[in-house]
Amino acid sequence: MKIILTGATGMIGEGVLLAALDHPDITEILMVNRxxxxxxxxxxxxxxxxxxxxxxxxxxxxxGYDGCFYCAGISSFGMTEQKYSEITFDTTLLFAKELVLLNPEMVFFYLSGVYADSSEKGKIMWARIKGKTENALNELPFKAAYSFRPGFIVPMKAQQNVRLIYKGLNLIYPFVFPKQTLTYDEITTALTRTLAVGYNKKILEIKDLKLIARQAGMAE
Known part of the structure; x- marks a missing residue:
């Protein structure tokens, strides 16, 4: 599989990239960075x-790529709705529309967030815009488009871009909330298997990512 990946200089994008480099089914990765x-x-x-x-x-x-792992993004903290929408919605759709023209058989994966609002009507600004982005991506003529909503992700040892708060939470969170915790290997395995065989839901919640990763392991 040949993959395009964005957001590699951010925390989650870096983790997904490192796991993807180790995945045997992924043969080439083009990271698109600023x-x-x-x-x-x-x-x-x-x-x-x-x-x-x-x-x-x-x-x-x-x-000439099979899939895109779109992991670029930014925190909404301190941002106006207009600016956050420009980065989260406008830029994502700009990138996706270009890719679908060039790679109509591509499978597109969008890094969303837990509690993203698919109704686009909720009170939480970032959740509305994430939900709006998910919905818009589903309308593009990709082979398939999925949004994945990871919760807490265990940092990889090789990661350089890990926020201090995550290092502290990693000592507690995976043990207290194991069902809400993912590894980067689980995420990348789930995305890669979904790219290959598909999935019956467009929104990949934590439980879906865990299930798909387990299925991939049993299929090996």
Whole structure:
């Protein structure tokens, strides 16, 4: 499988990337970043795109991929709804629309969040916009589009971009709330299996990701 991955310089994107590099079914990864990553690997290539409105200039590099793990994102803390929407909704759809033109058989995976609001009518700003983004992606003519909503994710030892609060929570959270905790291996295994065989839900909650990862393990 050939994968495009965004958000590799962020915490979750970096973790998914590291797990994807170790996954035997993933043969090539193109990370699309706004700034360079120090990570090097035989499977890995990097494309620096500082302005996603100029994606048309990179069509050759973005063509020929089976899937996209879209892990780019930003916290809504301290942001206006308009600015958060521009980054979370507008930029994501801009990127996705370009990819679907170039790779109509692609499977697109969007990093959403627990409690994202698919109704788009709730009181929580970030949840509404995440839900709006999920819904809009489902309307694009990809082979399939899925949104995954991980909860707490156990940091990988090799990760460089781990927030201090996560390091502290990792000492407690997985033991107190194991059903709400995922590993990056579980996430990447679940996404890779879903890319290969599909899934009967477009929203991949924690329980779905765990179930798919277990199914992948039993199928080996």
């Amino acid at each position: 700034r360079a990553s120090p990570l090097r690997h035989p499977k890995l290539a990097e494309l620096i795109v500082k302005d996603f409105t100029e994606l048309a200039s990179y069509r050759t590099q973005l063509t």
